[in-house]
Amino acid sequence: MPATPSRKTRRLEFRASEAEYELLAEAAAEAGSSVSEFVRSLVVDSARRLIEERRIVRIGSQHAAEFYVALDEDTLVPQLEALARRPTPNLT
Numbered sequence: 001m002p003a004t005p006s007r008k009t010r011r012l013e014f015r016a017s018e019a020e021y022e023l024l025a026e027a028a029a030e031a032g033s034s035v036s037e038f039v040r041s042l043v044v045d046s047a048r049r050l051i052e053e054r055r056i057v058r059i060g061s062q063h064a065a066e067f068y069v070a071l072d073e074d075t076l077v078p079q080l081e082a083l084a085r086r087p088t089p090n091l092t
Contacts, residue, residue, distance in 0.1 A: 012040075 016024065021035070028038035059067065 024039060025035050028035045031038055033041075
């Protein structure tokens with residue numbers, strides 16, 4: 001099922017030098033789109049990548065195996081054990 005295009009209701013503006021605008025216009029023409037659509041698509045893609053890079057941790061298979069072994073161990077971190085034993089503060 002194709003994605004339904006969302007209605008574009010918000011406006012973003014920024015200033016660019018003449019050289020920057022000409023570069024964007026040339027690239028947009030090469031891509032067969034308007035400058036606005038070209039810039040919007042690049043910025044949205046860049047934002048998605050940045051968020052994914054910050055939220056997803058990737059590790060190799062060797063490190064993943066070590067991580068899972070560590071999760072299964074029954075060793076306690078002394079500071080966390082002490083924290084868990086502290087009485088719950090009365091917040092009322």
